[in-house]
Amino acid sequence: MRSNQVLDFLEFVEGQKNQSVRQLLDKILHQSRLMTKAEAGTIFIARSRGAKRWLEAASAQNDAIPVSRADFTVPIGPGTIAGYVADRGKTLLVDDVYGIPARSPYKFNPKFEHKSYKTRSMFCFPLKNFQDEVIGVVQLINCRPNKSRPPVPFKAAVADLVAPIARVVGHSLERAEMLEQIKLKNLKLRERNRQLDEQRAHIEALQGETEEAFQLSIRLLARASEIHDEETGNHIVRVNEYSYYIAKTLGMPDTWCDEMRYSAQLHDVGKMSVDSAVLKKKGGLDPAEREEMNRHTVYGYRILSASPRLKLGAEIALSHHEKWDGTGYPNGTKGEAIPISARIVQIADVYDALRSQRPYKPAFDHEKSVHIITIGDERIDPRAHFDPQIIELFKHNHLEFDAIWRRLHD
Numbered sequence: 001m002r003s004n005q006v007l008d009f010l011e012f013v014e015g016q017k018n019q020s021v022r023q024l025l026d027k028i029l030h031q032s033r034l035m036t037k038a039e040a041g042t043i044f045i046a047r048s049r050g051a052k053r054w055l056e057a058a059s060a061q062n063d064a065i066p067v068s069r070a071d072f073t074v075p076i077g078p079g080t081i082a083g084y085v086a087d088r089g090k091t092l093l094v095d096d097v098y099g100i101p102a103r104s105p106y107k108f109n110p111k112f113e114h115k116s117y118k119t120r121s122m123f124c125f126p127l128k129n130f131q132d133e134v135i136g137v138v139q140l141i142n143c144r145p146n147k148s149r150p151p152v153p154f155k156a157a158v159a160d161l162v163a164p165i166a167r168v169v170g171h172s173l174e175r176a177e178m179l180e181q182i183k184l185k186n187l188k189l190r191e192r193n194r195q196l197d198e199q200r201a202h203i204e205a206l207q208g209e210t211e212e213a214f215q216l217s218i219r220l221l222a223r224a225s226e227i228h229d230e231e232t233g234n235h236i237v238r239v240n241e242y243s244y245y246i247a248k249t250l251g252m253p254d255t256w257c258d259e260m261r262y263s264a265q266l267h268d269v270g271k272m273s274v275d276s277a278v279l280k281k282k283g284g285l286d287p288a289e290r291e292e293m294n295r296h297t298v299y300g301y302r303i304l305s306a307s308p309r310l311k312l313g314a315e316i317a318l319s320h321h322e323k324w325d326g327t328g329y330p331n332g333t334k335g336e337a338i339p340i341s342a343r344i345v346q347i348a349d350v351y352d353a354l355r356s357q358r359p360y361k362p363a364f365d366h367e368k369s370v371h372i373i374t375i376g377d378e379r380i381d382p383r384a385h386f387d388p389q390i391i392e393l394f395k396h397n398h399l400e401f402d403a404i405w406r407r408l409h410d
């Protein structure tokens, strides 16, 4: 082997940067055999787990007989030729494997020999990494420059030339293995990210469904409370919209406004629990019946306060009949002690009742309704009943209320 051959080989190995480890091993074995006229050969990769170290055959070639993928292992240490070379980290030339002396620390194991093949000469050298550790072994078998003649011993000179090759091959092998590991890690990371994306989409879909189910069930709850009620149709939907509009115009936070938009409709949910004889009674109520009717506020609070998402609804149900001057029910709460949510729904509820036909009154037009809420009539005294700030807001924006009425009237 001449030195320009060595250079060719080094150039070859350096040119194989983006190969898979398996392909690289096959090519290295092939090139090594061409250079040394070896008829056959095997490349082993060193593996370890804890104190246990062994060689794994990674590529095997033989020009004389077909060989299947190498898949055998040998322990690192004295015993086999490859195991001994890996252990010592030194090159080994054997002229005739059947002539190895019995006292030698390595032996040829004919067990690995193919039935129709006979190993004679052997040239075995270690592959080393950047830290000078053995990471593999190249085992070349039967130097055969002339195919028509039996194998001859490998020349001692190849052993001297192989040292730089072994190092460069070791380095590029290590690099290829690192690259493969990085690729594998990237692949796993990408797969993990894909799974996370999928999970996120799934959770979002579920949340969407849950949200829809939640909205539907509170709508049904609000509807159920109207069964015996004069307030039917779109009343609850419009109260939601007026309340949302007032909340927005007051400059309340967005999430709070959104919550108002579905909580306002729950103001009369407690009517479900009111004695149905009282609820269905036509004409005036006696004081006891009036008291039972007024308890729909407390009943509503009890129904809704169990759910954390309905806290606002519960507070509205409890306080939507309180009055600014403290003459309302159930607690006679006064002024700003009445939750703002309830003060909002109160005006929304009253405006819609004025616009609607009820057993005790005809439907009023927008102008008359605005007059009653801002100036008053025999039943409603706005300054005593409503939050003055919200009356002001209503005065300036009353057309918006009319627009909602028109858009959503029955």
Ligand SMILES: [Fe+2]
Binding pocket: 267, 268, 296, 320, 321
């Ligand atoms: Fe009510």
Ligand SMILES: [Fe+2]
Binding pocket: 231, 235, 239, 267, 268, 349
């Ligand atoms: Fe109402």
